[in-house]
Amino acid sequence: MTSKTTNKFSPEVRARAVRMVLDHEKDHPSRWAAVVSIAAKIGCAGQTLHEWVKKAEVDSGTRAGVPSDVADRMKALERENRELRQANEILR
Numbered sequence: 001m002t003s004k005t006t007n008k009f010s011p012e013v014r015a016r017a018v019r020m021v022l023d024h025e026k027d028h029p030s031r032w033a034a035v036v037s038i039a040a041k042i043g044c045a046g047q048t049l050h051e052w053v054k055k056a057e058v059d060s061g062t063r064a065g066v067p068s069d070v071a072d073r074m075k076a077l078e079r080e081n082r083e084l085r086q087a088n089e090i091l092r
Contacts (some may be wrong), residue, residue, distance in 0.1 A: 009044060017042050017049055018056045 009017075020038045021031070028034040032050070039049040057063035066074075 009042070013042065014052050015056075017044070018053050021049065021053050 017038055021034050024038065025031050025034045028037060031053075032046070035050050035053065036046045039046040042049070054063060054065075055068065058065035059067050059069075061067075
């Protein structure tokens with residue numbers, strides 16, 4: 001199965017961009033203004049960078065939500081469950 005999106009930006013670039021937003025947020029009238037400013041500098045869409053920031057906040061515990069490691073584990077378990085069900089159907 002292929003992914004719908006490609007990872008144009010490395011994890012290091014994403015982490016740095018998120019840090020920049022959080023560090024420079026106070027220099028802008030709103031978080032969105034900081035996001036748009038930094039997104040233009042790194043060459044990504046503002047909404048993309050905003051999603052990276054939200055994900056980083058969830059992972060750090062400053063925002064409610066399911067952390068990435070838990071979501072990845074759930075996805076792997078669901079995939080394994082689906083494969084086992086298919087194997088059981090074949091054996092019946």
